[in-house]
Amino acid sequence: MTDRGLPELLSPEVAADPHAFYRRLRAEAPVVWDESVRAYLVSRYEDVARVYKNPVFSTKAYEWQLEPVHGKTILQMDGTEHARHRALVSPAFRGKSLDRLHPMLMRNAGAVVEEIVLRAATDLAGELAGRRDVDLVRDFANYFPVYVIADLLGFDKEDHPRFLRWYTAVIRVISNLGRDPEIIAEAAAVRAEISEFVTPFIAERRANPGEDLLSVLATAEIDGEPLADDEIRAYVSLLLTAGAETTDKTFASLFRNLLADPGQFERIRHDRSLVVKAVAETLRFSPPTQINTRETTEDVELGGVLIPAGSTVLVLIGSANRDDRRYADPDRFVLEREDLDATKAFSGAADHLAFGSGRHFCLGAMLAKAELEIGVNLFLDRFPEMRLADPEAAGDVGLKMRGPRTVPVTL
Numbered sequence: 001m002t003d004r005g006l007p008e009l010l011s012p013e014v015a016a017d018p019h020a021f022y023r024r025l026r027a028e029a030p031v032v033w034d035e036s037v038r039a040y041l042v043s044r045y046e047d048v049a050r051v052y053k054n055p056v057f058s059t060k061a062y063e064w065q066l067e068p069v070h071g072k073t074i075l076q077m078d079g080t081e082h083a084r085h086r087a088l089v090s091p092a093f094r095g096k097s098l099d100r101l102h103p104m105l106m107r108n109a110g111a112v113v114e115e116i117v118l119r120a121a122t123d124l125a126g127e128l129a130g131r132r133d134v135d136l137v138r139d140f141a142n143y144f145p146v147y148v149i150a151d152l153l154g155f156d157k158e159d160h161p162r163f164l165r166w167y168t169a170v171i172r173v174i175s176n177l178g179r180d181p182e183i184i185a186e187a188a189a190v191r192a193e194i195s196e197f198v199t200p201f202i203a204e205r206r207a208n209p210g211e212d213l214l215s216v217l218a219t220a221e222i223d224g225e226p227l228a229d230d231e232i233r234a235y236v237s238l239l240l241t242a243g244a245e246t247t248d249k250t251f252a253s254l255f256r257n258l259l260a261d262p263g264q265f266e267r268i269r270h271d272r273s274l275v276v277k278a279v280a281e282t283l284r285f286s287p288p289t290q291i292n293t294r295e296t297t298e299d300v301e302l303g304g305v306l307i308p309a310g311s312t313v314l315v316l317i318g319s320a321n322r323d324d325r326r327y328a329d330p331d332r333f334v335l336e337r338e339d340l341d342a343t344k345a346f347s348g349a350a351d352h353l354a355f356g357s358g359r360h361f362c363l364g365a366m367l368a369k370a371e372l373e374i375g376v377n378l379f380l381d382r383f384p385e386m387r388l389a390d391p392e393a394a395g396d397v398g399l400k401m402r403g404p405r406t407v408p409v410t411l
Helices: 012-016 018-028 045-053 059-070 079-093 095-122 136-141 144-153 157-174 181-207 213-219 229-259 262-270 272-285 365-382
Strands: 031-034 039-042 133-135 291-296 300-302 305-307 312-316 408-410
Touching (some): 031 305, 136 229, 144 213, 144 365, 157 229, 181 213, 272 365
Parallel strands (some): 039 312
Antiparallel strands (some): 291 312, 300 305
16 A cells, blocks of 8 residues: 555556556656555656656656666666767657658558558458458557667568567566666666677668768767677667557557547548647547656755655556546547647647657657558448447557557458
């Protein structure tokens, strides 16, 4: 139990229904110590936003969580070091650089969809014409963003399966809120595999740079010094997960949310201007990353609670995004929500907290937007009669990373 008699974050009760727990936290103990994770939990929108924007809440806490699998990444950096690294990689994810990625996004989305169509045609025997059972998670969402990141880095299609396997393993590692030593050991093995694979490509790109992101990293300099191989490997490992997790779970959650209300699905099918609103509302209602970590660099008061220096703080994004002090009817998926501006949903001015806020606002937000809009529109074009085959099976699972394990649909 917490010091307020509430269930602990890692309890089976919270795993079964985190939003019931979050409602109690927001009402009874918006900032509270939790012994199961040895951290302070922050649950209200206003307080989570304060944590993101106040430099007292450092990203140093990522050291135990991310370094075993990634090495030191931009997520663990603060101040000038963070600003320099962010300036190096951010151009690849916005503006003209992002515009050049659109054909590649279409190619990856189209290839996976074509495989689904081919499989559907092959398996039509014994079924009604034009109908086929597909799992949106297994058959599309798990693949598409990982393949995009591999393509963005300049790796061949033949290497896609290994990237998918690493992605699955790394997600398990970074979801390790309980600090399970076996999972931490697994991180070292994954890191060694990624390092062994990537290192020869770094040397090759330095000698013969192309237009891919790995070439940018291999030839980049900060204050006149080239990035070390360890730094580049950390970027590749981080991009593999951070660049895929938002699209993976958001795509599956979006279709689950829409198909659960056929009226909303029909509206978006006929009015594609609603796609960006559906993506924004999914990021609010079903954020893929539900919990982020910070560490206090000095004593600080938050929500009436004094948090000592050196404390771990968990910001509960899944709770903040459903705070009724910020949103009307927050536990309902609303396609045209008046208190969520979809035009700002992928910028630092976003009304939701799925991409974080402040200095560490997600670098890949605009890439995720492009991936999701392309993927969603492609599915709406190809499968306009899509329906949920088993609504009960499409429930969310997970705590730090949360989304449906399966979204079975009939095309």
